[in-house]
Amino acid sequence: xxxxxxxxxxxxxxxxxxxxxxxxxxxxxxxxxxxxxxxxxxxxxxxxxxxxxxxxxxxxxxxxxxxxxxxxxxxxxxxxxxxxxxxxxxxxxxxxxxxxxxxxxxxxxxxxxxxxxxxxxxxxxxxxxxxxxxxxxxxx
Amino acid sequence: xxxxxxxxxxxxxxxxxxxxxxxxxxxxxxxxxxxxxxxxxxxxxxxxxxxxxxxxxxxxxxxxxxxxxxxxxxxxxxxxxxxxxxxxxxxxxxxxxxxxxxxxxxxxxxxxxxxxxxxxxxxxxxxxxxxxxxxxxxxxxxxxxxxxxxxxxxxxxxxxxxxxxxxxxxxxxxxxxxxxxxxxxxxxxxxxxxxxxxxxxxxxxxxxxxxxxxxxxxxxxxxxxxxxxxxxxxxxxxxxxxxxxxxxxxxxxxxxxxxxxxxxxxxxxxxxxxxxxxxxxxx
Numbered sequence: 001x002x003x004x005x006x007x008x009x010x011x012x013x014x015x016x017x018x019x020x021x022x023x024x025x026x027x028x029x030x031x032x033x034x035x036x037x038x039x040x041x042x043x044x045x046x047x048x049x050x051x052x053x054x055x056x057x058x059x060x061x062x063x064x065x066x067x068x069x070x071x072x073x074x075x076x077x078x079x080x081x082x083x084x085x086x087x088x089x090x091x092x093x094x095x096x097x098x099x100x101x102x103x104x105x106x107x108x109x110x111x112x113x114x115x116x117x118x119x120x121x122x123x124x125x126x127x128x129x130x131x132x133x134x135x136x137x138x139x140x
Numbered sequence: 141x142x143x144x145x146x147x148x149x150x151x152x153x154x155x156x157x158x159x160x161x162x163x164x165x166x167x168x169x170x171x172x173x174x175x176x177x178x179x180x181x182x183x184x185x186x187x188x189x190x191x192x193x194x195x196x197x198x199x200x201x202x203x204x205x206x207x208x209x210x211x212x213x214x215x216x217x218x219x220x221x222x223x224x225x226x227x228x229x230x231x232x233x234x235x236x237x238x239x240x241x242x243x244x245x246x247x248x249x250x251x252x253x254x255x256x257x258x259x260x261x262x263x264x265x266x267x268x269x270x271x272x273x274x275x276x277x278x279x280x281x282x283x284x285x286x287x288x289x290x291x292x293x294x295x296x297x298x299x300x301x302x303x304x305x306x307x308x309x310x311x312x313x314x315x316x317x318x319x320x321x322x323x324x325x326x327x328x329x330x331x332x333x334x335x336x337x338x339x340x341x342x343x344x345x346x347x348x349x350x351x352x353x354x355x356x357x358x359x360x361x362x363x364x365x366x367x368x369x370x371x372x373x374x375x376x377x378x379x380x381x382x383x384x385x386x387x388x389x390x391x392x393x394x395x396x397x398x399x400x401x402x403x404x405x406x407x408x409x410x411x412x413x414x415x416x417x418x419x420x421x422x423x
Binding site: 023037040044114140 | 184
């Protein structure tokens, strides 16, 4: 009895535990993730040329809001560098004469991504010529 | 015969208990960074090479950590490796679930942005999963065994644990704007004072650990100088190196003058040093 007990004790830590099936499955998923994660980031790092932020602002919609009007816009940065503190300016024009300007700041316009925002005007943008553009950014 | 079939099933059951514990650890440790906006932004502007290097370095670190202190008691490098990838998978799931719940990632974003945000958080989550053992202690038997393993840690083993502690604690504040801001506020005298204070703090920890008998082969010489040189100074050097590496990885000190870089590193080395010193207690 006592002999067997001590044998068991000695045996237990030595014997390599058989890895449960599900542990292997989850570990394989983890390995897959590591490989894919490093693979894709490495691939992107190697192939991407660093192009400066290329920001294009486009009009999305306009609607009455509060005392005035809201113009929603979409900002697409097709460069592969992120721009921070992007200032967006919208101008209502009547011919060549500027009627009203509004501005907004986006915290970030990430590389190859899209962000949305809005500008408020007191005059109805539909009665004028609306121009929206990015005026500047900061490197993050 | 009967007893052969049984352990198999209970092994699986035990694994799922450990897995649940790993999820708990991952959430407990990664939520502060999952809720830090600088981390989300890093996801899309972080340098790809550095993220790759960081991910690849995580693997051996986790294997080493698993040896000393994983969510399961392991018996071989193979086991440690498996646990490492399980921890990574757990970190990944936790990041994806929580970032989705917080609305930080959604399907309108490009794949690149989502992947970037998740991958950087996965690293922290996987460390948390691995730390689960020491924080959410379950089995008495197990904690005893890994505790004894830690007690048997060689000098280099101790340094390894210090590095992991430094990495982990500094990582949770490193991406924030405040690291840079604090360094801007500090004069050179402040910097010197912070170095001295950090060393003092580390020494107090090292001294306390020394008398707790963390190391198996206790050196008979516990003189001030001995402990100071073997643990405090080396530990602080590790904290500085880890801080510099983390700041570089996150791109926080790019294009800074050398003096400013050093100052920011000293600032981050403060939490890193606490992590390094405390790791010999906690881990």
